[in-house]
Amino acid sequence: MIVGTDGSAAAGAAVVWAADEAVRHGRSLRIVHVEQPWVFGLPDVPSAEFTEARAAQSGQALEEARSLAAEGRPGLEVTIENVRGDLIRTLADLAPQGTELVLGRRGHGAFADLLLGSTSLRLAGHLARPVIVVRGGTAPARGxxxxxxxxxxxxxxxxxxxxxxxxxxxxxxxxxxxxxxxxxxxxxxxxxxxxxxxxxxxxxxxxxxxxxxxxxxxxxxxxxxxxxxxxxxxxxxxxxxxxxxxxxxxxxxxxxxxxxxxxxxxxxxxxxxxxxx
Structure with missing residues (x-):
């Protein structure tokens, strides 16, 4: 299973949901962070310091997500990956590599549009895999x-x-x-x-x-x-x-x-x- 994260609370809820789902179905979990090659809508021509800061931020988001996924699930195989590229295209390219793509309701930056903007509309229903949008945090099982x-x-x-x-x-x-x-x-x-x-x-x-x-x-x-x-x-x-x-x-x-x-x-x-x- 593939789940996107950006370090936001909503992404964290998606990671937890995806981890539970992976355990239920006996699958591994791949956590992906997409680092877009621009800032504030402009091409990213960063300094070495800026590049290092963004890499550190991406790494922190991924490590926090891995900790969330692994907590209480000792048998779950979890991998993390930082990918640089356009958000939509990157997720669309990655989706066929998993059984389903899991996304949070909204997050930081471009991920904030996963529900209310064009991103979910351009992914859900257009990919060859199911897309799950996780709304809210974890809730008791309703059966x-x-x-x-x-x-x-x-x-x-x-x-x-x-x-x-x-x-x-x-x-x-x-x-x-x-x-x-x-x-x-x-x-x-x-x-x-x-x-x-x-x-x-x-x-x-x-x-x-x-x-x-x-x-x-x-x-x-x-x-x-x-x-x-x-x-x-x-x-x-x-x-x-x-x-x-x-x-x-x-x-x-x-x-x-x-x-x-x-x-x-x-x-x-x-x-x-x-x-x-």
Missing amino acids: EVVVGVALDHNPKAALTFAFAAARARGAQVRAIHVWEVSDAIAPLVRDEQGFIDPLDRLADLMAPWREMNDDVKVVEELSTGQPVAVLTEVSAGADLLVVGSHGRGPLTGALLGSVGHGVLHHAHCPVAVIPTH
């Missing part, structure tokens, strides 16, 4: 992984990730489909056989997943409302919120999509954005 399920897209990637995450935690999977309606009438969806209740369709979609994962409890839920609002509310009781990168809604041009964009801003727990391409 549930929530996954948003679309009825008109193949949810295989998101469901595979959600079930693996739930199994590793000993948690249940809550599969939610959110239907946007403007009235109180229960929505219907058309297929080749005619009109069926979307809750039945959700149950049919989840049936093979129940069978393949009979060791994991599954709860199916159909909610009506605005998807981001519903998923945000449910995330308050979850250990992890999993969404696919469909590229739907007003942000159709972006693979992340408006729902993924919205939950990254507002969810109460870590969010895993799973590439469907």
Whole structure:
């Protein structure tokens, strides 16, 4: 697993989350600090003293992150690496080398835009690996992984990730489909056989997943409302919120999509954005 750090508290939370996740799945952890070749938006032509100071700062951030990751996890293999380059390009190049890329909600400098700026939008959903954005600090286990399920897209990637995450935690999977309606009438969806209740369709979609994962409890839920609002509310009781990168809604041009964009801003727990391409 790969996790980015810049020495901030939010990055520290991401390191701790990634370390726990690596232990759960029996993986090693690679902690990366990206040192960008410019200062205040200008090309970096530093003096020897400045270069030495930046190297010391990077080294301190990495060593602190390694200590956080190793604390209480004696069997975890942890490596640290300082990489000089553009933040987005460097993380995008590194991501395929790991099973997933973990980032903090916000940090110092360019990392401060990981959630609220363009960085997360340019990484989540656009990489060939899951991107997890860790919001807040560590919280007591709640025993549930929530996954948003679309009825008109193949949810295989998101469901595979959600079930693996739930199994590793000993948690249940809550599969939610959110239907946007403007009235109180229960929505219907058309297929080749005619009109069926979307809750039945959700149950049919989840049936093979129940069978393949009979060791994991599954709860199916159909909610009506605005998807981001519903998923945000449910995330308050979850250990992890999993969404696919469909590229739907007003942000159709972006693979992340408006729902993924919205939950990254507002969810109460870590969010895993799973590439469907």
